[in-house]
Amino acid sequence: MNDPLEIKYTYDISQKILDEMGASQDEKTAFNQDTKSTIFDSYIWSFSANKNNQALNNYGEIAIGIDVQKLQNHLANRNTNLYFENMHEGNGYTFPLYVEYNEEIQNEYLRSVLKEWLLAYRGLKNTPLEKVASDIAFECIQALFLFSLCFKRHLLYQEEEIRFVVERISISKEQKPDTHFNNRPVIITDFTPDMVSSIVVSHKNGADKRIKEIKQYLIKHGFDQTKVLLTDMPY
Numbered sequence: 001m002n003d004p005l006e007i008k009y010t011y012d013i014s015q016k017i018l019d020e021m022g023a024s025q026d027e028k029t030a031f032n033q034d035t036k037s038t039i040f041d042s043y044i045w046s047f048s049a050n051k052n053n054q055a056l057n058n059y060g061e062i063a064i065g066i067d068v069q070k071l072q073n074h075l076a077n078r079n080t081n082l083y084f085e086n087m088h089e090g091n092g093y094t095f096p097l098y099v100e101y102n103e104e105i106q107n108e109y110l111r112s113v114l115k116e117w118l119l120a121y122r123g124l125k126n127t128p129l130e131k132v133a134s135d136i137a138f139e140c141i142q143a144l145f146l147f148s149l150c151f152k153r154h155l156l157y158q159e160e161e162i163r164f165v166v167e168r169i170s171i172s173k174e175q176k177p178d179t180h181f182n183n184r185p186v187i188i189t190d191f192t193p194d195m196v197s198s199i200v201v202s203h204k205n206g207a208d209k210r211i212k213e214i215k216q217y218l219i220k221h222g223f224d225q226t227k228v229l230l231t232d233m234p235y
Contacts, residue, residue, distance in 0.1 A: 010148035011035050013106065017114050030121060038141050041092075041168040041175045043187045044149065045071075049098075049160045051200050052232045061207035062214070065198030065227075072096060072164060078189050079166050090176060092168035092187075097150040101157035106147070113143045198227040203235055 011032075018028050047066060048056060056063045072094060079092035100106060117140035123133035149165060166187060168176065177185030199214060201207050208230055215228045 006152060007145075007148040009153060010106075010110070010144065010151045013151075014110055014114055014144060017107065017111050018118065021114065021118060023118060027118065027121060031117065034117075034137065034141050035144070038138070038145070039170065039173045039175065040142075040145050041170040041177075042145075042149065043092075043166045043168070043177070043185075045075075045164045047162050047164075049162050051198070051229075053158070053160060054233065055159045056200075057202060057204055061202050061204045063200040063202070063231075064196060065200060065229075067195055067197045068096070068162075068164075070195050074189050074192070074195060075164060075166055079168070079187070087169060089169050089171045092166040094164065094166050097163045097165055099150050099152050099159070099161040099163060101152055101154050103154050106151045109147055110144070113140050113147075116140050117144075193223045193225060196223055196226045198229055200229050200231050202231050202233070 014031070014035075015028060018031060023031070047068075048063075051063060051065060053063075076094040080094055081087055081091055084093075117137055120133040120136040120140065124130050124137070127133070150163065152159075152161065168187075170176065175185050178188045179186060199218070201211055201214065211228050211230065218224065218226050218228070
């Protein structure tokens with residue numbers, strides 16, 4: 001994910017909910033430290049469920065239509081061992097997420113997890129169950145991080161975003177990407193003709209006048225089964 005503000009969005013809501021629950025300043029500080037000290041080695045590929053989404057115009061003149069099942073297969077084959085056997089550091093779990101924009105739903109999920117975190121934190125001090133409480137608190141942070149991958153601000157609901165996530169096993173609690181792109185950690189997967197179902201062309205910058213050229217380009221590079229479509233949008 002290339003926007004750290006999206007993760008921050010979920011944790012900001014969490015701080016407000018902790019306020020509503022009567023958390024002390026020390027408890028909120030501890031929560032903030034937990035979220036920053038726990039490192040997850042996660043990678044996201046984002047799409048829109050709507051091929052005519054106006055938000056796609058922010059990214060160029062064409063939209064690439066992906067066969068989502070084949071995409072997931074490619075990501076899983078590269079990162080996940082068959083039947084999840086002998087999974088080790090560097091392997092990853094691959095799964096899809098549908099982005100949730102509804103603030104009521106977001107609050108409902110977050111409130112239940114934060115209640116458990118708060119009870120666990122308060123149970124850490126001077127009790128025989130300190131280790132159990134610590135494990136519960138960590139699991140709560142894991143759940144909150146998962147929510148941060150699929151919760152977005154309501155005003156962005158028109159994006160209709162879906163995501164594919166690769167969560168790599170990180171025993172060392174460090175990110176271990178395949179490489180960096182624009183100084184951001186990324187992992188690499190194959191991009192093959194069977195994954196690309198269509199190219200949707202916008203009217204932007206005269207792209208709609210170059211459909212034949214785009215088809216020829218695709219055929220030249222082995223994407224001969226990929227359809228080239230003009231957007232249904234009138235502009």
